[in-house]
Amino acid sequence: MDTHLPWPAPSTAGPLDASLCLPGSKSMTARALVLGAVSTGSTTLRGPLRARDTELMAAGLRAMGCHVSTADDNLWLLRPRPLAGPARVDVGLAGTVLRFLPAVAGLATGAVAFDGQPAARHRPMAPLIGALRTLGARIDADNGLPFTVHGHGRIDGGPVTIDASASSQLVSGLLLSAAGYDRGVVVRHVGPPVRKPHLALTVQMLRAAGAGVDDTRPDVWAVEPGRLKGRAWAIEPDLACAAPFLAAALVAGGTVTVQGWPVATGQPTRHLLDVLRQLGGEPTVTSSGLVVRGPGTVRGITADLTGLADVTAVLAAVAALAGSPSRLRSPEPPEHLARLAAALTALGAGITLEGGVLHIRPRPLRGATLRTHGDRRLAHAGAVLGLAVPGLRLDDVACTAKTLPDFPRLWSTMVSSYEGGPAESQARVRRG
Known part of the structure; x- marks a missing residue:
């Protein structure tokens, strides 16, 4: 056809x-891949979604040094390795890649350049870039794509305030890598209400991976620093x-x-x-x-x-x-x-x-x-x-x-x- x-x-x-x-769910597939990249030990995804966005996510993690095998449609395998540049990440039009991987790139050693399709350059990124800079990341950027994250293997972390009303992915992108930051992260959202279902999924999967997460205060999410362990994910x-x-x-x-x-x-x-x-x-x-x-x-x-x-x-x-x-x-x-x-x-x-x-x-x-x-x-x-x-x-x-x-x-x-x-x-x- x-x-x-x-x-x-x-x-x-x-x-x-x-x-x-x-x-399987694109949202679960993307989050499981990111969590696997910042964990120790192997991660498997049973029943993942093979689609444009998830293939771009896997390719972005490979570019930063992860081993990601997607040869078997029904069982993907990820083995984390030291994240490093120089690397180039093509986000295509995938919001998850655009908003999840910059926080991962901050933990890499070296430069990780991000770009995508022309339409992706209009996606709101200034809040996330500003938040990552506050947490200690060095980023060459204006307000969006293209930009480069210059990692030095660690990020200080700590408290940060962000207006994530444009997309809850702006918060999820910070939370998913937060356990790898020296002080973890406390994210406070200010602005119009943010959609909660996908944030609830982020919190649920972080806890399943072993992270300490406190989401008891309205519009505040705190992730404790700590080493996450790879695990087997059954993707719904x-x-x-x-x-x-x-x-x-x-x-x-x-x-x-x-x-x-x-x-x-x-x-x-x-x-x-x-x-x-x-x-x-x-x-x-x-x-x-x-x-x-x-x-x-x-x-x-x-x-x-x-x-x-x-x-x-x-x-x-x-x-x-x-x-x-x-x-x-x-x-x-x-x-x-x-x-x-x-x-x-x-x-x-x-x-x-x-x-x-x-x-x-x-x-x-x-x-x-x-x-x-x-x-x-x-x-x-x-x-x-x-x-x-x-x-x-x-x-x-x-x-x-x-x-x-x-x-x-x-x-x-x-x-x-x-x-x-x-x-x-x-x-x-x-x-x-």
Whole structure:
């Protein structure tokens, strides 16, 4: 398939009967790689995500001296070695690479140069660069890419204040390497509220790696200095990647199962399942995985999507197919919500955006080409809409490769699995 041509989003032939095994979480994969690089002993990642961002993360760590083997799709191995330059790190468009690896580079000996695609040069980096300088790092930079970290094998650490309202990754980038700093790090966020779910994941994984972390004070995170030890990580499926598949059951009816979903997880599964239940689905976590059964009809809802920013577009797409209006409050940046509202409006939906709240009035939608703006979340939303709107196309389905490289095939395979259909059509997809 040529992913540079508009992709026709498949419509359903009947209620779904699909069971999928999705790749692991990008967020967990990235954090496990960084923690392995600043730990002693080997680290393994079982079920990691192989995608553009995680490959760039592995390559960046290799450039600084780590041994990272990704030959086996389902089991990656990292052996830390003394971090050293000269090295060049290509961040591409990966926010995790851009914001996690500079703090690691501060522990290297020698110069580590960072650059990426032109669009990455507009990412806000001044808060992180300023914070690292406060902690003792030497960085040649203006306010963003390109820049060079001149490491001398250690960083003093200590307290630092940062405005991380642009991205919680700015805080995570400091915390993940903090145990290797002489005095650890105490990060205080000042400014508009910062998204917490990914910070909670950072704290959870730091503790699992042996770090002492205190997050009891609002907007303050303290990591004690100490030697972390490499460990085996079982990478969970990603909730944001799973969301469009789960939502498909509501739109098309039938059942969709995401295999291997853990009963206990740091991801906001319960909140998503509550929203899917309000929309008319019957979601459960079973020994088989995360299961959603849908009646094929959707109810309008009023919901606060705090903690679910990455799946706002998918939930808005489902609401646009409901039988009554919806009101969704989302922490997504205003420009993202504006693009989402414009995309749904172009298909015929009635959308009003007021102060972070999407007011959705369902109307008959028309098949047209949905502009994704290179945003995988809009592509996921378009795929969900295509289940019920014949003739809908995505201008760029390739953008889904950022977190789920095989999305077009997985989606088409799921759609071809329907109740009463041939047994061989049921979606059985191996992880990785």
